[in-house]
Amino acid sequence: xxxxxQDQIAPLLTSEGWDLLASLGPYRExxxxxxxxxxRKAGHSPALVSAVLTQSRLxxxxxxxxxxxxxxxxxxxxxxxxxxxxxxxxxxxxxxxQAGISHVxxxxxxxxxxxxxxxxxxITVTAVEMDETTAACATVNLIxxxxxxxxxxxxxxxxxxxxxGVWLDPARRVTSTSGTKRIWDPEAFSPPLSxxxxxxxxxxxxxxxxxxxxxxESVPADCEAQWVSVGGDVTEVTLWFNAVRRPGIRRAxxxxxxxxxxxxxxxxxxxxxxAAPVGAAEGYLYEPDGAVIRAGLVxxxxxxxxxxxVDEHIAYxxxxxxxxTPYARAYRVLDVMPYNVKALKAWVKDNGIGVLDIKKRGxxxxxxxxxxxxxxxxxxxxxxxxxxATLVLTRIGEDRVAIVVEPV
Numbered sequence: 093x094x095x096x097x098q099d100q101i102a103p104l105l106t107s108e109g110w111d112l113l114a115s116l117g118p119y120r121e122x123x124x125x126x127x128x129x130x131x132r133k134a135g136h137s138p139a140l141v142s143a144v145l146t147q148s149r150l151x152x153x154x155x156x157x158x159x160x161x162x163x164x165x166x167x168x169x170x171x172x173x174x175x176x177x178x179x180x181x182x183x184x185x186x187x188x189x190q191a192g193i194s195h196v197x198x199x200x201x202x203x204x205x206x207x208x209x210x211x212x213x214x215i216t217v218t219a220v221e222m223d224e225t226t227a228a229c230a231t232v233n234l235i236x237x238x239x240x241x242x243x244x245x246x247x248x249x250x251x252x253x254x255x256x257g258v259w260l261d262p263a264r265r266v267t268s269t270s271g272t273k274r275i276w277d278p279e280a281f282s283p284p285l286s287x288x289x290x291x292x293x294x295x296x297x298x299x300x301x302x303x304x305x306x307x308x309e310s311v312p313a314d315c316e317a318q319w320v321s322v323g324g325d326v327t328e329v330t331l332w333f334n335a336v337r338r339p340g341i342r343r344a345x346x347x348x349x350x351x352x353x354x355x356x357x358x359x360x361x362x363x364x365x366x367a368a369p370v371g372a373a374e375g376y377l378y379e380p381d382g383a384v385i386r387a388g389l390v391x392x393x394x395x396x397x398x399x400x401x402v403d404e405h406i407a408y409x410x411x412x413x414x415x416x417t418p419y420a421r422a423y424r425v426l427d428v429m430p431y432n433v434k435a436l437k438a439w440v441k442d443n444g445i446g447v448l449d450i451k452k453r454g455x456x457x458x459x460x461x462x463x464x465x466x467x468x469x470x471x472x473x474x475x476x477x478x479x480x481a482t483l484v485l486t487r488i489g490e491d492r493v494a495i496v497v498e499p500v
Contacts, residue, residue: 101166101225103143105232112136113144119152158205166229171203176261176301179348180320180327181209184259184299189213191335193257193297199247199283204230204240206259211237215257218243220250248283257297257336260288264303278302278310285310292333299336301328304386308362318344321383329386345383347418354418356389356396366391371400371410373428373495377484378409378420379451393419403488406454414500423482423497431455431485431492433465440466446478452485455492459485 103109112131124145131141150172154162157177167175176184184206188196194216198207201219203226211217217240221227227244234240243250252258262281264274278285285300289312292298304319304326311317316332332338344357358365368391378397380390390407394400397420399411414422429435440448448467450459462485484495 099139100143100146101168101228103137103140104147104166105228108136109140109144112140113147116144116148119145119148121149124149161208165203165233167203168226168229171226171229174261175203176205177322177327178205178209180322181206182212183320183346183348184301184330185209185213185215187299187332187336188215188257188259188297191257191297193335195255196257196259197250197252197255199250199258199260200262201230201242202226202261204233204242206261207234207240208237210259211240214239217241218250218255220245220247222246248287252291252296255296258291258299260291260298260300262288262300262302274303276303276305278306285312288331295334297335298331298333300331302331304329304382308388311362313361316341316344317387318346319383319386321345321347321381323349324381326382326386343387343389345381345387345389345419347381347383349418351418356384356387356392356419358387358389358392362388365389366395368394368409369400370402370404373402373408373410373488373493374425375399375410375412376414376500377402377423377425377495377497378411378417379423379484380407380409380420381418384419389419393417402486403454406486408453408484408486422500423484424500425495425497427496429494429496431457431494433462436483436494437466437468440481443481444479445481447480449480449482450485451482454487455485457485 104113128141128145132138150167151162154167154172157175158165159178161178188210196210196215196217198217198219201207201221204219207217207219211234219230219234219240219242221230221244224244227242231242234242260283262283264281288298288300306329316337317329319329320327340359341357342359342361344355346355380393384390384393385407394409397409397411397415397417399409402408402410409420448463450463452459482497482499484497486493
């Protein structure tokens with residue numbers, strides 16, 4: 093039976109537990125059983141050994157989000173899954189710092205990723221967390237920062253006197269005996285979106301992290317909405333109010349990747365902005381980053397590329413020239429065929445294709461199932477070569493098509 097989170101944290105909050113955890117190197121699954129036995133033979137209790145190994149595993153996993161900071165932090169499994177990546181948290185903190193905010197309440201701070209980033213910019217932080225175990229982890233994680241205080245309290249009831257900035261990361265899941273379930277209604281979040289808006293109405297600088305799938309119609313009218321993508325993975329949409337809202341920007345897509353940061357913005361509301369022309373699937377096909385799509389900025393990118401949409405309702409762009417852009421991935425268009433499984437299967441066989449990457453948008457086809465159908469029969473019936481190919485399945489008007497492309 094799995095231990096409760098408090099049972100995995102409490103043994104670590106002792107000198108024996110902390111010293112033992114600090115003595116371990118990076119977690120390795122292949123040596124964990126042997127290490128478990130060694131630690132027990134050394135006289136450590138089974139509960140402590142379990143807690144230490146679990147935390148070691150979480151710290152190693154957390155390095156993807158927190159880098160070297162993870163080695164001195166405490167985590168829970170659920171908290172780590174929901175925690176903001178440190179490079180994104182730094183972006184949040186920069187907003188408050190640039191706006192001259194001196195004291196931020198991090199309401200629902202979780203493991204304190206955003207509080208850590210705020211405190212590192214010499215902003216006074218009051219980190220509020222209702223879950224006792226998570227609050228204990230946040231307290232440990234903020235030990236290096238004397239300007240940060242953790243309060244074990246409900247985020248909606250803590251006094252905000254003298255606090256000029258508020259950051260929130262509402263809980264968007266409910267936990268039951270069958271596991272966790274995602275909530276989609278912003279008013280069912282904890283705290284709800286209406287509470288966020290009431291804080292903004294007070295004139296304070298307010299930022300709130302929401303799920304990237306937030307519908308445009310749910311975005312309040314008096315804020316900036318910034319979708320964030322990290323390495324191609326859309327992680328959040330952040331709503332910024334008052335002093336941390338940038339003038340002249342209604343929506344934005346911020347892309348963070350190995351090459352640095354890139355951002356495209358618009359002053360127009362979601363039902364405004366430019367319209368891109370619609371044309372044939374030819375030249376180069378561009379697949380916009382998810383943040384660009386979520387922010388409704390596909391037409392803006394198409395115009396930047398000197399291109400057009402292949403269908404006005406689908407986020408694929410074509411342009412005659414290859415243009416280097418951080419906002420979309422480029423492919424060279426090789427062929428366009430009607431979508432027909434029998435014809436595609438013959439095409440796969442005739443071209444000796446053994447590895448097939450299938451992308452799709454605007455069609456109900458399941459790529460995994462179609463791949464099985466098209467590659468059925470193995471290599472024996474195909475020409476030698478075992479080639480790799482990429483198919484883009486989409487709709488152009490009423491017609492379903494398969495576009496053969498190669499990545500650039």
